[in-house]
Amino acid sequence: MRFFRGFGGRLYKHDSQLAINLARSVFARWQDRILALALLALCVALLRSRVSEMQLPTRTWIALAVGIALGWSAGQLLNARAKFHASDGVIASDALNPKLVRHFLIAFHVAPIALTIALVLMVMPDLVLFAVSGYGAGAYLAYRLAAFSHEKNVSFRWSAASPAIRALLRNPVIGAIAGALPVFAIALQQGLEPRALQILVTAEITILALLFTTVEYPIVAFMRVSGKAPLSIILYHIKGLAGFGAVVACLIWFGDSTGLAVTVVAIVLAAGFLIAIRILLYCIHFKAIGDLLTGLTIAAIMGAVVIAAPLAPVLMALLVWNLHRRASARTWLIT
Amino acid sequence: MTPAVDLRGASVLRAGNVAVDNVDLMVAPGTWCGIIGANGSGKTSLLRALAGRLPFQKGSCRIxxxxxxxxxxGRARHFGFAPPPEMLPDALRVRDILALVAGDVDCALQSVGPLCDVLGISDLLSRWIGDCSAGMRQRVAVASAFADGKPAIILDEPFNWLDPVALFDLREELRRRVTQGLTLITALHDLPSIATMCHGAIMMADGEVAMALDSDTLRAGAADTKRFERHTIEALRSKRS
Structure with a gap:
């Protein structure tokens, strides 16, 4: 630890201290820690039994994909932190020194790599090398993309999109217009096999639905301290998605693709769930913890879907109910 | 004498828009330079670019x-800069922030010197940033600018949210430091402070320098602050319309 603090410099010291304090705050009560450990053990055991039934090529791809996803996510997060330090941090001079930033990134990747190795060792120990290679590839890709965007002075981060575009995504009319797009796409792709068409349309609808899940922390925080109930904050953010979901589901339904309509409704409900828990967590915690807990919640729900799909909706409903109760208690409160 | 800061034709872009356009500014060492202007006139962008927090698009910046x-x-290393108070991380304590800037908290307190008492930093050291009020955050942000003993400091509206006693004491302490050789550049909205404290100032409007106020003008303003305030407000109003 001391070596990494020396090697990673002040930037590493700053963010490692911040991460430790955030983790302490999230798991402040011993009940939370025991529950998290129990859930982790349960997930690992169930994933291990599921994965062991799979063929080697499938498991290899999964290990690689998990590694890439983790490497990419960690890389993106660290690049965002370096950018924050350079513009708004107290040690900007370090964040503007490329050598110190490289040291910070290398030192900070050690913990997520160790976590990836530990997880893969527990679930599929024979494929650790694939997962680590995937992590390296994902992290490198994120680093190159950030370097490119810095050199060319362009931004690929969605949060950098203009407030006007983000406001449009909360507009039900825009949602309804976007909802018609996949239907045009279906009309254009009629030559495809039904299975391929279904996969393509599902992917299009998922990407479009995710566009409508943008939630801005300052808006949530402002509405909460202005006395808006959590439900009305959710309704304010969900209008674009609702317009999108309603139109696309109706068009597909009347186009006689009932199976696809059910898939669309499921995707839109999942996107709505994502918006709702992010808003509720933003009402309860400040942004960093809200984002962290949203990620953990999504991972837990995906785990539940893989392990016992029928239980997932019950778990989601219970989660929303519990978070809504806690978020309601924070209405009007400034701190 | 070599100027501490010599900006010529400097421009800054923010979100693709020109926030600062063709600005000239010269600051002598050991003086206090004030920047005034309406909200959105480019003061913060100029200060951030000077402190290395934003790139200059064009021009010359000699330090x-x-x-x-x-x-x-190089600019970030040269200037002590108070970050926006709302950007200080909630999950760190005040002592952590100062220690990160200076290496350790004792060095930081030594560099901040008498400002520690003025800003009440000793009482805040163990407090989480997340538990600090707006005024407390402002005190921490100002202290962090001085924590590693830089000879030139940039502060963006340092008197915001401070109570009257802290405001008065901070102003006096900053003035004392400037007489001891500190170069200070601040954005301010308080016109009497500009007249009585600063050795030079610029008024910004729409990203440009609308008026430069030299030491003679400010000295005359300090002798009759009400008149100075009235004239400056009229000038600001005419630039707005």
Whole structure:
């Protein structure tokens, strides 16, 4: 630890201290820690039994994909932190020194790599090398993309999109217009096999639905301290998605693709769930913890879907109910 | 004498828009330079670019005679800068922030010196940033600018949210430091402070320098602050319309 603090410099010291304090705050009560450990053990055991039934090529791809996803996510997060330090941090001079930033990134990747190795060792120990290679590839890709965007002075981060575009995504009319797009796409792709068409349309609808899940922390925080109930904050953010979901589901339904309509409704409900828990967590915690807990919640729900799909909706409903109760208690409160 | 800061034709872009356009500014060492202007006139962008937090798009930026227009890191190393108080991380304590800037908290307190008492920093050391009020955050942000003993400091509206006693004491302490050789550049909205404290000032409007106020003008303003305030407000109003 001391070596990494020396090697990673002040930037590493700053963010490692911040991460430790955030983790302490999230798991402040011993009940939370025991529950998290129990859930982790349960997930690992169930994933291990599921994965062991799979063929080697499938498991290899999964290990690689998990590694890439983790490497990419960690890389993106660290690049965002370096950018924050350079513009708004107290040690900007370090964040503007490329050598110190490289040291910070290398030192900070050690913990997520160790976590990836530990997880893969527990679930599929024979494929650790694939997962680590995937992590390296994902992290490198994120680093190159950030370097490119810095050199060319362009931004690929969605949060950098203009407030006007983000406001449009909360507009039900825009949602309804976007909802018609996949239907045009279906009309254009009629030559495809039904299975391929279904996969393509599902992917299009998922990407479009995710566009409508943008939630801005300052808006949530402002509405909460202005006395808006959590439900009305959710309704304010969900209008674009609702317009999108309603139109696309109706068009597909009347186009006689009932199976696809059910898939669309499921995707839109999942996107709505994502918006709702992010808003509720933003009402309860400040942004960093809200984002962290949203990620953990999504991972837990995906785990539940893989392990016992029928239980997932019950778990989601219970989660929303519990978070809504806690978020309601924070209405009007400034701190 | 080599100017501490010599900006010529400097421009800054923010979100693709020109926030600062063709600004000239000269600051002598050991003086206090004030920047005034309406909200959105480009004061903060100019200060952030000077402190290396934003790139300059074009122009010349000589610091102690050395060209640093393309050297953001060099500018960030040269100036002590108070970050926006709302950007201080909630999950760190005040002592952590100061220790990170200076290496350890004792060095930081030594560099901040009498400002520690003025800002009440000793009482805040163990407090989480997340538990600090707006005024407390402002005190911490100002202290962090002084924590590693830089000879030139940039502060963006340092008196915001401070109570009257802290405001008065901070103003006096800053003035004392300037007489001891500190170069200070601040954005201010308080016109009497500009007249009585600053050795030079610029008024910004729409990203440009609308008026430069030299030491004679400010000295005359300090002798009759009400008149100075009235004239400056009229000038600001005419630029707005």
């Amino acid at each position: 102690d005679g050395e060209e640093r227009i393309s050297d953001r890191a």
